[in-house]
Amino acid sequence: MQIGPPVVDFIVLCGFLGSGKTTLLVDLLKQESLKDTAVIVNEAGEIGLDGALIADAGDASSTMLLSNGCVCCSLRSSLVITVAELLDAPRPLGAPPLRRVILETSGISRPGPILASLADPALSTRNLRVCVVSTYDASQDNLHEDNFEEAAAQLTAAQRIVVTKSDLLNDEALKDAEHRAQALNPLARIVSGRDRQILVSEALISQDASSGGSDRSDLLDMTVRALSLYKPEAAHARIHVMRASIVEAIDWEDFSSWLDDLAGVCGESLLRVKALVHVEDCEDPILVQSVGTTYGMPRRMPQHRQSPNIIVVITRDLNAEDLASQLPHPYVNLQSLIAPSERKFGVPASSRLFTQRSTHAKS
Numbered sequence: 001m002q003i004g005p006p007v008v009d010f011i012v013l014c015g016f017l018g019s020g021k022t023t024l025l026v027d028l029l030k031q032e033s034l035k036d037t038a039v040i041v042n043e044a045g046e047i048g049l050d051g052a053l054i055a056d057a058g059d060a061s062s063t064m065l066l067s068n069g070c071v072c073c074s075l076r077s078s079l080v081i082t083v084a085e086l087l088d089a090p091r092p093l094g095a096p097p098l099r100r101v102i103l104e105t106s107g108i109s110r111p112g113p114i115l116a117s118l119a120d121p122a123l124s125t126r127n128l129r130v131c132v133v134s135t136y137d138a139s140q141d142n143l144h145e146d147n148f149e150e151a152a153a154q155l156t157a158a159q160r161i162v163v164t165k166s167d168l169l170n171d172e173a174l175k176d177a178e179h180r181a182q183a184l185n186p187l188a189r190i191v192s193g194r195d196r197q198i199l200v201s202e203a204l205i206s207q208d209a210s211s212g213g214s215d216r217s218d219l220l221d222m223t224v225r226a227l228s229l230y231k232p233e234a235a236h237a238r239i240h241v242m243r244a245s246i247v248e249a250i251d252w253e254d255f256s257s258w259l260d261d262l263a264g265v266c267g268e269s270l271l272r273v274k275a276l277v278h279v280e281d282c283e284d285p286i287l288v289q290s291v292g293t294t295y296g297m298p299r300r301m302p303q304h305r306q307s308p309n310i311i312v313v314i315t316r317d318l319n320a321e322d323l324a325s326q327l328p329h330p331y332v333n334l335q336s337l338i339a340p341s342e343r344k345f346g347v348p349a350s351s352r353l354f355t356q357r358s359t360h361a362k363s
């Protein structure tokens with residue numbers, strides 16, 4: 001029996017300027033009848049061209065424009081109001097209940113503040129199931145120094161990275177682009193392929209895209225798989241993927257203060273944290289995630305009682321050694337996913353990517 005309002009999938013579609021967000025959304029609206037979907041378009045300028053293209057493309061039940069500002073900074077309260085209005089609005093005659101909202105962000109938006117806005121008390125009871133999807137332009141350097149910070153924030157926040165413009169590349173170059181995208185964010189699922197119809201619906205409407213992987217019972221498998229696909233040789237020089245191990249048993253207060261210290265030490269350089277940890281004072285492991293320095297609500301995960309600890313941290317311009325020296329901690333040990341000796345020699349064995357559940361008592 002469902003308690004409370006029905007689940008509405010909220011897809012934050014991000015990706016740097018020109019990486020193919022609008023084209024993806026327009027293609028989706030052309031190929032599917034999406035009367036259960038609303039679209040919100042945020043454009044940093046006044047012109048509203050993307051909004052017009054999208055409104056023309058299909059039959060989403062409503063298209064709303066947040067223009068002349070960026071949804072992650074100046075328009076944060078407008079986003080909350082717009083989403084609340086969409087959820088409260090009576091449905092058009094004959095339209096099914098609203099199941100999905102897709103927010104196309106401006107190319108310069110960062111997902112962290114948007115996710116924080118969606119956690120606003122005005123929306124927190126609305127049962128939004130949020131998923132970040134980011135486009136990755138296979139034909140060029142997505143992390144050019146002019147756009148590095150925003151693009152890094154977008155790609156590392158994503159549960160799904162959609163490889164766009166594959167038609168411009170041969171098979172080998174496309175594979176390289178997929179590996180580069182995976183190495184930026186081993187926690188993301190890479191959506192790629194030459195069949196546009198499949199790509200578009202896998203990117204934006206498949207069940208997987210909606211759940212974001214965070215509450216799926218195969219979360220562990222997904223994470224192990226993603227990390228095992230990590231190609232060290234494709235790693236970006238400024239993006240550091242690390243794993244942390246719990247050296248001795250730890251309680252929740254110790255672990256959460258480590259998370260706070262991590263955010264404090266890294267500041268803007270912290271891009272993503274995903275952790276499933278066993279703590280002494282809870283029988284269930286706890287899942288906690290951040291996008292940027294914004295942590296979501298920790299959640300008990302009873303279905304993962306047998307899982308090992310999984311703690312993955314992604315930063316920019318700060319490596320594990322830098323962090324270890326600034327964040328000394330007796331119980332948590334951070335290591336780079338790529339040992340210096342492994343950089344040239346391929347994929348680390350997935351069995352080494354996780355710490356076993358500690359059985360030590362803390363002294």
Ligand SMILES: Nc1nc2c(ncn2[C@@H]2O[C@H](COP(=O)(O)OP(=O)(O)OP(=O)(O)O)[C@@H](O)[C@H]2O)c(=O)[nH]1
Pocket residue numbers: 015016017018019020021022023024050106107164165166167168
């Ligand atoms: N060849 C090719 N071109 C594409 C593809 N996707 C997008 N483009 C082109 O890339 C340019 C930018 O695409 P958009 O969809 O507007 O990109 P965007 O991310 O919405 O851009 P902003 O709104 O500026 O952030 C347009 O000229 C598109 O036609 C693709 O899959 N293949």
